[in-house]
Amino acid sequence: xxxxxxxxxxxxxSHCVHTIKMELSDMGGVEKVNVDLNSKQVSVSYKSPAxxxxxxxxxxxxxxxxEK
Amino acid sequence: xxxENNLILPIQGMxxxxxxxxxxxxxxxxxxxxxxxxxxxxxxxxxxFDGQKVNLDQIVQxxxxxxxxxxxxxxxxxxxxxxxxxxxxxxxxxxxxxxGIREVKFNISSGKVIVRYxxxxxxxxxxxxxxxxxxxEALILGDRGVDxxxxxxxxxxxxxxxxxxxxxxxxxxxxxxxxxxxxxxxxDTIGNRKWFDWLLFALxxxxxxxxxxxxxxxxxxxxxxxxxxxxxxxxxxxxxAYFYSFLxxxxxxxxxxxxxxxxxxxxxxxxxxxxxxxxxxxxxxAIRKLLNLQPKKARVRKxxxxxxxxxxxxNVGDILVVKPGDSIPVDGIVIKGKSQVDESMITGESKSxxxxxxxxxxxxxxxxNGLLEIEATRVGKDTTLAQIIKLVESAQGSKAPIQGLAxxxxxxxxxxVLAIAFLTFLFWYFFASVPISQTGLNTLSxxxxxxxxxxxxxCPCAMGLATPTAVMVGTGKAANSGILFRTAEALxxxxxxxxxxxxxxxxxxxxxxxxxxxxxxxxxxxxxxxxKHAASLESASEHPLGEAIVAxxxxxxxxxxxxxxxxxxxxxxxxGEVDGLEILVGNIKLMQGNAIEINQxxxxxxxxxxxxxxxxxxxxxxxxxxxVIGIGDQVKENSxxxxxxxxxxxxxLIMLTGDNNLTAKAIGERAGIENIIxxxxxxxxxxxxxxxxxxxxxxxxxxxxxNDAPALAQADLGVALGTGSDIAVASAPVTLLGGDLGSVMxxxxxxxxxxxxxxxxxxxxxFYNVILIPVAMAGLLNPMLAxxxxxxxxxxxVSNSLRLMKKKL
Numbered sequence: 001x002x003x004x005x006x007x008x009x010x011x012x013x014s015h016c017v018h019t020i021k022m023e024l025s026d027m028g029g030v031e032k033v034n035v036d037l038n039s040k041q042v043s044v045s046y047k048s049p050a051x052x053x054x055x056x057x058x059x060x061x062x063x064x065x066x067e068k
Numbered sequence: 069x070x071x072e073n074n075l076i077l078p079i080q081g082m083x084x085x086x087x088x089x090x091x092x093x094x095x096x097x098x099x100x101x102x103x104x105x106x107x108x109x110x111x112x113x114x115x116x117f118d119g120q121k122v123n124l125d126q127i128v129q130x131x132x133x134x135x136x137x138x139x140x141x142x143x144x145x146x147x148x149x150x151x152x153x154x155x156x157x158x159x160x161x162x163x164x165x166x167x168g169i170r171e172v173k174f175n176i177s178s179g180k181v182i183v184r185y186x187x188x189x190x191x192x193x194x195x196x197x198x199x200x201x202x203x204x205e206a207l208i209l210g211d212r213g214v215d216x217x218x219x220x221x222x223x224x225x226x227x228x229x230x231x232x233x234x235x236x237x238x239x240x241x242x243x244x245x246x247x248x249x250x251x252x253x254x255x256d257t258i259g260n261r262k263w264f265d266w267l268l269f270a271l272x273x274x275x276x277x278x279x280x281x282x283x284x285x286x287x288x289x290x291x292x293x294x295x296x297x298x299x300x301x302x303x304x305x306x307x308x309a310y311f312y313s314f315l316x317x318x319x320x321x322x323x324x325x326x327x328x329x330x331x332x333x334x335x336x337x338x339x340x341x342x343x344x345x346x347x348x349x350x351x352x353x354a355i356r357k358l359l360n361l362q363p364k365k366a367r368v369r370k371x372x373x374x375x376x377x378x379x380x381x382x383n384v385g386d387i388l389v390v391k392p393g394d395s396i397p398v399d400g401i402v403i404k405g406k407s408q409v410d411e412s413m414i415t416g417e418s419k420s421x422x423x424x425x426x427x428x429x430x431x432x433x434x435x436x437n438g439l440l441e442i443e444a445t446r447v448g449k450d451t452t453l454a455q456i457i458k459l460v461e462s463a464q465g466s467k468a469p470i471q472g473l474a475x476x477x478x479x480x481x482x483x484x485v486l487a488i489a490f491l492t493f494l495f496w497y498f499f500a501s502v503p504i505s506q507t508g509l510n511t512l513s514x515x516x517x518x519x520x521x522x523x524x525x526x527c528p529c530a531m532g533l534a535t536p537t538a539v540m541v542g543t544g545k546a547a548n549s550g551i552l553f554r555t556a557e558a559l560x561x562x563x564x565x566x567x568x569x570x571x572x573x574x575x576x577x578x579x580x581x582x583x584x585x586x587x588x589x590x591x592x593x594x595x596x597x598x599x600k601h602a603a604s605l606e607s608a609s610e611h612p613l614g615e616a617i618v619a620x621x622x623x624x625x626x627x628x629x630x631x632x633x634x635x636x637x638x639x640x641x642x643x644g645e646v647d648g649l650e651i652l653v654g655n656i657k658l659m660q661g662n663a664i665e666i667n668q669x670x671x672x673x674x675x676x677x678x679x680x681x682x683x684x685x686x687x688x689x690x691x692x693x694x695x696v697i698g699i700g701d702q703v704k705e706n707s708x709x710x711x712x713x714x715x716x717x718x719x720x721l722i723m724l725t726g727d728n729n730l731t732a733k734a735i736g737e738r739a740g741i742e743n744i745i746x747x748x749x750x751x752x753x754x755x756x757x758x759x760x761x762x763x764x765x766x767x768x769x770x771x772x773x774x775n776d777a778p779a780l781a782q783a784d785l786g787v788a789l790g791t792g793s794d795i796a797v798a799s800a801p802v803t804l805l806g807g808d809l810g811s812v813m814x815x816x817x818x819x820x821x822x823x824x825x826x827x828x829x830x831x832x833x834x835f836y837n838v839i840l841i842p843v844a845m846a847g848l849l850n851p852m853l854a855x856x857x858x859x860x861x862x863x864x865x866v867s868n869s870l871r872l873m874k875k876k877l
Contacts, residue, residue, distance in 0.1 A: 013083060018135040019090045063089055 001031065003045050004052055006066035008059060011040045016064065023062050024055065042066065073119045076188040078139040079111050079131065087136070094134040098122050111139070112188070124167060140170055141187040143195060145206035146180050155204070162202050166190055181206070225349065228342040235279040235335035239328070242271040246328035265317055265325055272327035276310050280334040296482035298527040302337055304486070305523035306330040309851065312516055323513045326520075326851075333524055333855040340859025344533070347866040351537050353873070354544025355464075358457050361413050361432040366397035369441065382447050390440045398431040399451045400442035407438025414452065415806035416550025456805075459554060460547045464540045468556035470826055471535040477834075478531055485526040485841070492845045493519040500847075517851060521844035525854040526837055530861040534829030537869035542822030545873055550805040551815045558785060558801035562819030564766050565785050568714050568812065569757060571771035572725035572732070575789055575809065576711075576739050577701040579772075581612055583620035584682055584698040587673045596626055598695040601646045602653045602687045604628040609642050613685060616699050617653070637661075641685075652688040664688050670696060681727075681734035703739050710809035711740050717816065720765075724748055724756060724779075753779035770812055787812060814877050825872050829865045836861050 011017065017035040020042060024033045029050030034043040044055055059066050079091060088106045091113060095104045100121025106113045115127060128138050151159060151174065159181060160172040168189025173182040183195055196206050246268055249259040258264055277284075283306075286299030306329075313325035366379045369387040379397040382388065390396050392407065408420040411433045420436055423429055429442055431451040448454065496515035539556045546553055553559045573579050586595050603621035606614035607628050621628060634644040640661065641654015652658055656674070659666060666686075673696040674684040682700030686693055714721055722743040725732045732746035745756055753771075757779050760767050769776070769783035780786030780800040788800035789807045804811040840857065843849045 010086070015081070015083065015087055015090070015135055019086070022134065062093065063086055 001045060001047050002052075003043065004055065006042045006044070006056070006059070008035075008040055008042050008064045008066050010064045011035065011037060011042075013037070019062065020059070020064055023058060027054065027058060030055075074114070074116045075124065075127075077113045077115060077127070077131070077186060078188055079106065079113050079136055080139045081136040082106075082108055082111060084108075090134055091131060091136055094130050095127060098126055098130055101127075128170075138170075138186055140184045143183045143185065143192045144180055145183065145192075145196065145199060147199070148205045148207055151181075151204065158202065159199065159204060163195065163198060166195070166198055169195070225342070225345050228338070228345050231279050231282075232335070232338045232342045235275055235331075235338050238271050238275045238279075239331045239335040242268055242275075242331050243328050245271075246325075262317075265327075268325065268327045269314065269317055272310065272313075272331045275331040275334055276306065279338060280306060283334070295479070296486065298482070298529045298532075300482055301485060301523045301527050302333065304489075305520045305851065306333045308516055308520050308523070309333070312513070321512060323510050326513070326517060329517070329520065329851050332852040333520075336852070336855040336859050337527075340862050343859075343863045344866050347863065347870060348533075348537065350870055350873075351540040351866070352464075352544070354541070354548050355457060355460055357548060358413075358453065358460070361395065362451075362453060363395040363397050363432070367391075380448065382444050384444055384447055386444045388442050388444055390435045390442060392435055392437050392439065395434050396429050396431055396440075396442065398444045399446035400429055400431075400444045402427045402429060402440055403443050404441035405439050407440050408436040409440075410434040410436055414456070414550065415808075416548075416811060417806040417808060456547060456552060459552055460543055463543045463553050463555055463559070466539075466556045468535055468539055468560045468826070470560055470823070470830075471556075474531050474535055474830060474833075481526070481531075481837075485523065488526075488841065488845065489519045489522040492522050495845075496847065514847065518844065518847040521847075521849045521851045521854045522841060524851050525840045525844045525849060525858055527858050529858075530833035530836065530865045531830070533862055533865045533869075534833050535826050537866050538822050538825040538829060538872065541869050541872045542818055542825070545877075546815065546818045549811070549814060549818075549877060550808075551811055551818065552803040552805065553815075554801045554803070559819050559822055561766075561785050562768070562802065562816050563823055565719065565768040565816070567720050567722065567760055567765040567767045569722045569724050569760070569767055569769045569779075569783070570711075570741070570809070571753075571769075571776050571779075572723055572727065572735060573701060574772050575770055576707045576723065576741075577703050577735065579701065581616040581683075581699050582702045583616055584677075584680070584700055584702060587676070587696045587698070589669055589673065589693045589695055590667075592689075592692075592694040595695070596624065598687055598689075599624065599697075600626045600628065601649070601651045601689060602685075602695070602697065604631055604646045605634070605642050605644050605651050605653050607631075608634050608644070609636055611642075613683060613699050614642070614653075617685070617697060649689055650691070653685060655684075656686065659686050659688060659693065662688075662691075664691055664693060666693070679734065680738070681731035701735075703735065704809065706808055706810045707739055710812060713810070713813040714816075715740075717813065719768075722760070724753060724769075724771075726750065750775065751778075754782040757782040768812075768816075770809070787815065817877055821872055821875055825869055829868055832868070833861060833865060 008020065011020070014037060017037050020035050021033045024030050024044060027050050029048055030044060030046045032045040035041070046055070056066055082088060082091065088108050091106045092104045095101055095113065095115060100118040101115065102118065103116045104113060117127070131138055156174045160174070163169050163172045163183060168186040169183055170186065171184040174180070175182070181199070185195065199206050245254065248254040249264070280303070283299045283303040286297065287303040290297040290300055309326040310330035312321070313327045313330070315321055316323050316325050363379055365376050366382050367374050367376055367389040368382065369389055374389055382398050387403070388397055388400065396409070402423050402425050404425065406422065406424040409423045409429060410420050411430060412418050414430050414433055423440065429440070430453070431446070432453045446452070493515045496518050497511055539559060542559055543553050543556070570576055586599060588595060588598065592598065599617070599621050603618045603626060606617045608631055629647060631644045631646055634642070636642050637654065637658060640658035641652065643652045645651070652662060652664070656666060670686065670693050677684040677696065677698035680698065680700065682698040685697040685699055687695040687697065711721060720743065721741055722745060723732065723736050723739070723741045724745050726748055727735070727746055729746050732744050736742065736744045748756055753776060757767055757769055761784070767783045768785040768787055769779050770787040770789065771780060772789055780788060785802060786800035787802045787804060789809070790803045790805050802815055804815070836857070840849065840854070844854060
């Protein structure tokens with residue numbers, strides 16, 4: 001089990017929060033997603049087959065790219 | 069071959085471009101979606117998909133999961149025939165098959181079907197058509213209320229009637245046989261046989277359980293809710309008599325059977341209920357009268373053609389042709405023609421009103437003598453009439469404070485009666501002397517029968533009817549005279565008011581300047597000519613005082629002529645040439661500035677007008693003053709009588725105005741009001757009302773509903789003078805549609821009459837119980853007589869309320 005924390009600057013409303021949570025939860029291997037609207041922080045707990053790259057790719061894909 | 073479907077869905081909740089892509093992406097995730105385009109500004113998603121792989125439900129679910137929703141519209145359809153549970157199931161099943169319908173709900177009692185649907189996929193028209201296809205016609209909105217209520221009422225009466233007939237069919241022979249035996253008319257050889265009792269039992273049973281079923285159901289429901297209503301008393305009273313008799317038949321006790329008592333109780337109370345249902349229908353007559361005012365058909369001009377359509381189908385903007393003698397279908401503005409229109413049905417004002425181009429007309433009023441063309445401005449549920457009806461209906465449904473008392477008593481009444489009945493039984497069973505045995509009367513039967521009498525006589529249903537029936541009739545009667553009570557509370561409080569505050573402008577007076585009289589100066593003798601000169605000149609100006617002069621010329625039929633060299637001098641007046649003569653119209657400064665002599669005669673005339681709180685306007689011709697015109701806000705003709713009436717009712721009358729003391733005093737003197745509160749800023753009016761209330765007055769404030777709204781709200785009773793078309797704006801508890809101050813007293817009178825009726829009703833309802841319960845306890849009241857008396861009391865109360873309708877205002 002791994003945890004990452006990413007900053008996603010594009011988060012600005014609760015819709016964004018909901019979208020990110022939902023999309024990440026749909027990915028195989030993702031166990032838990034937390035999104036904070038104020039700090040724009042996304043924390044993900046995951047195991048294989050999910051990976052940091054896959055998560056970053058998905059976020060970029062849905063128009064919420066994470067900061068490097 | 070994949071079946072392709074294209075749908076447009078309204079999406080709710082999208083705020084930004086990210087939302088758009090989220091919705092699109094999520095819909096695309098479904099298998100079978102061919103294309104998705106979401107538009108943020110129109111909030112629509114266009115989706116094309118393979119109908120064999122994916123369906124609408126899945127798409128909607130996906131959108132919901134993404135955190136958005138498909139916007140649903142809600143439509144109410146009132147069915148002509150009341151659906152039963154089976155019908156409802158069928159309607160629901162059929163409608164749900166229609167693409168775009170998401171939910172179907174029912175209100176069985178009012179015959180209403182509520183459909184939630186996706187408005188881009190299906191329309192109300194299509195839903196209506198679908199309903200018709202399966203055999204249910206939906207009423208057009210606007211004419212619902214009535215018909216529906218009428219149908220339900222008729223059904224209720226029919227049901228009561230059928231039950232009553234069954235009750236009478238069985239009870240009459242039962243009563244004759246049983247009484248015949250008691251009085252020895254049936255020979256003992258037959259009467260004492262066991263089968264004779266069983267025959268009576270056979271006659272009593274259908275009455276007990278079929279005709280009386282409603283009481284058992286009502287009693288059960290009431291007891292389950294932890295309360296006890298009149299159904300409990302009737303069910304208990306008749307059951308005691310019935311089951312006691314049954315036990316005797318089975319040989320458990322010996323004694324006299326009381327089967328006819330049980331049956332007569334139920335049948336008589338049925339009779340009362342039937343008469344009550346019939347009379348109660350009449351309490352809504354006033355509303356029905358209003359509803360029937362609306363003409364069914366309208367003539368619409370389409371180009372050169374005139375076609376007749378249902379009034380309900382008229383759209384805003386339609387041009388309607390109204391012939392003399394016809395009713396105007398909807399609210400509108402006259403665009404062609406001139407005619408007298410009778411508005412009495414709405415405003416209560418009996419004088420016809422002249423309507424010309426640009427005037428508003430109210431739907432359902434009657435065109436008298438000219439051909440009118442009007443443009444529809446308000447249709448369906450927005451029309452003045454529809455709003456009046458809605459308002460009256462909600463007032464009729466509201467609770468008068470006085471009803472609280474009846475409710476409180478009713479709530480504890482039934483348990484108390486049950487206790488009294490039980491005590492009655494105990495007393496007669498254990499403590500009363502052994503009865504002289506006659507017609508099999510033993511201690512047990514006597515005790516039971518006396519308890520039954522108590523149960524039956526004490527039914528509080530007359531008490532429950534006392535207030536609402538009177539409120540229904542009272543508000544309805546008021547509405548027919550152009551007086552709208554918004555709540556039953558307003559109806560109750562109106563008669564209690566002891567102080568009436570009248571706003572001056574627009575309430576006592578007409579609210580705009582008018583010419584009062586013209587005084588000629590210096591021997592000039594042609595009043596019409598002076599007016600013609602002044603009005604011709606003023607017709608080019610836009611000053612309110614100028615408009616008053618032009619209006620006066622119009623009223624007197626004076627023809628205006630062209631003006632040359634027109635000149636308007638702000639703050640002073642106007643100048644110009646009329647018929648080649650140099651004319652000046654304005655104040656004293658204008659004259660002095662043009663070196664025109666102001667002599668003693670002119671000063672006298674000016675002073676006369678000023679003392680009357682009017683503005684003097686000077687008219688000069690060729691350097692000579694020829695006339696002084698007095699202009700002021702005039703007291704309405706009907707104000708005088710209205711003020712007298714209010715005063716003679718013993719209420720103190722106060723005029724409230726923003727005018728200065730002098731003007732206010734002059735107007736007050738003319739109108740006959742001594743108490744004046746003047747120089748009040750608009751915002752302070754409510755404070756003045758509060759001051760009066762703090763001194764212990766119960767204040768009715770009469771004013772215009774828009775500007776005086778805070779003061780109307782502060783008063784114990786706010787009365788807004790309306791002009792017929794602005795009911796929705798005026799939010800006062802009482803609205804006088806005719807804009808006539810005379811209706812204020814009428815409103816008080818209706819309130820007083822209604823309250824008197826309520827008090828009479830309550831008195832009779834209580835009195836009845838208070839007097840007759842002890843009689844029943846003493847064993848002096850036969851249960852059958854008790855049932856008759858009890859049925860009569862309800863009928864009496866309803867009839868007494870109906871009597872209100874016939875009283876003169």
